[in-house]
Amino acid sequence: MIAVAVVGCGAIGGVVARALDAGEVAGVRLAGVVDPAGAPGLPQLSLEGAIEAADLVVEAAGQSVLADVGPRVVAAGTDLLVVSVGALTDDALLARLYGAGEGRVHLVTGAIGGLDMLRSAARMGPLEKVRIVTTKKPAGLVQPWMDEAEARRVRSADGPVEVRRGPAREIAAAFPRSTNVAAAVALAVGDWDRVEAVVMADPAATLTSHVITASGAAGDYRFEIRNRPSPDNPTTSQVVPYAVLKAIGDLAARTGSFR
Structure with a gap:
């Protein structure tokens, strides 16, 4: 015990x-x-x-x-x-x-899976390309660092809108309540700068989506996870x-x- x-x-x-x-x-x-x-x-x-x-x-x-x-x-x-x-x-x-x-x-x-495979593939040899695309409802993606114009662009999205793209280190720091997944992928791969993270806002997104793609000596990989957001906190998955x-x-x- x-x-x-x-x-x-x-x-x-x-x-x-x-x-x-x-x-x-x-x-x-x-x-x-x-x-x-x-x-x-x-x-x-x-x-x-x-x-x-x-x-x-x-x-x-x-x-x-x-x-x-x-x-x-x-x-x-x-x-x-x-x-x-x-x-x-x-x-x-x-x-x-x-x-x-x-x-x-x-x-x-x-909120994601497939990290064991990414760790194994990265151990065999450096992954050439790794990307994670996270899609959530707009309200949970508005951040204090955004100016009013940027915040309005995200809030008023009437379709899928790219909010930000960059290295996993940058994106995980910029969206601390929404992108732990980007950090998890980078830690699994063992390289913060090799992982590109993309944050998308979509008012029609009823589920939180994470699409991970990677390629390297071990092969090509694609994982898609679609989670229900927590009813108590929509920035995290249930x-x-x-x-x-x-x-x-x-x-x-x-x-x-x-x-």
Whole structure:
């Protein structure tokens, strides 16, 4: 039995914490939730209390929170499961996480699949071309850095509109709530600059779409994922907390199962 603390009790962390509290993951118990906004009906902890009480801390609160709490968790020797992988575009944070202490860092695949194949293909030889095209409803793609004209262009789209295109590092940083998938692909490939990320706004998009294409010495690959957005937060996919629960279950079981 391992004890798990969850940082964040929103659309992702709340689902994860309630499932753990209900005993839905074998070999796992909920130590508590860390969230200044509260976690009604669930045991609540400070970050220090979570580090002391838990074998594994799950970050489900966003990139800025990961930057703050992640290195502290790992430095204390506690394992960390990262949901906000887009934060790892920051090389300094990546160095702090992996050099902070004895705690291990695990990443969640989140809303996409196919990363194991990309890792294998990249290991055989550098991939020549990798692209991920993410399509979401316009409202969730408007960002604080946009000027009024750009924000209006995105909001008023009456058909598919390309919002931004660039290296995965740039796009994951520019859309911190919407492009963890671009970061996950780049981390799987092992090269931030080789992966081109494209963000599309489409008012007709009832599902969030991610289309990943890659080619290299191992072959040609195309993965398409179409997820339902979370009813509580349309910038994330509804399946993400269940990917987190699977990752927690795999870590608790330590079997030869696929991840």
